[in-house]
Amino acid sequence: MIKKIIPAVLMLVFVVGGVFAADMLRPSPVSTSHEGGDHGGSGKGDHADDNGKGDDDHGGDYDAKQTAGNYYFNFSRQFVVPVMQSGRVQALVILDLNLEMEQGDADGMFSMEPKFRDALMRELLALSNEGYFTGQLTDPERYDEIQKALLRAARTVKDEIISVLILDFARQEQ
Template sequence: MKAILFPAILGVSAFGGVMVADIVRPSAPASGDTHEVKADAHAKPKKDSHGKAEKGGHGGEASYAGETEFLKFKRQFVVPVLKDDTVHALVLLNIGLEVSAKERDHLFRMEPRFRDAFIRELLALSDTGYLDGDLTSPDTYEVLRETLIRAAHEIAKDGIKDVLILDLSRQDR
């Protein structure tokens, strides 16, 4: 009986979380693609104190506004937090990718692979008890971001500039 009850509760909880998230998600803008937000194409690169263009923080490559776009996943990530073989809480994340403009279309087509890699890493963090702690801690947030960035770079080495955690919440039972 326990062998059937646990997966059933887990499935119902995950499905309920996805349904609630879909209902409360803000409506999409009327014009344009909801998967991208283009940076201002007319923005000038930032200058440092010596009048030179600032380098980006990732890989030393210049990060100009016109070269960056953002991809937002269609659905949020729902991660169960288990305690004593029962679902203790659900962690909900909205994740976006900062990508180079020239790689945007290629990376957008790879969304299922990114989702798979991200959920695999998030489940591993949950399984080790990492998501039981304080999600608002800067250390926890950084470990989450670094884990997701590493997973993204395993899928696509080029084009990924950063992984952005847009929303993070936890629903305890």
């Protein structure tokens, strides 16, 4: 009988201990104030922890992070760009992008994500058709050209964008 109870009790102790430890290790939220009733770009309320993640339940992974006076908007999902050759998808390029702007310009970013995604995706498809995602992806000049093209596209939606940061960049062959 005791042999059956001990594993259950130990599992309960480990779960409770894990929850307690996770709660203790979680960084405290940093409050940012925003005027108006919108999300002010965070999409996760007005709180963001040290890794940019909000802590309320508005859905999605809309993130914004304030650092050194600038605001970083993280898109809810990655950009997936097909690389075509002879009318067929040869590969997929996957990019994780952030937009950098001054904190005061970050208001309304949550609601503007569809416009930004559309502008950036159009530019990514154009770059793919021009052959920017074939060959050597690690070439610094090519990387800079892609980043500049994405910045021009983002500025068609909101001119105050300082830069488009490419956090992850990968190519998956089909």
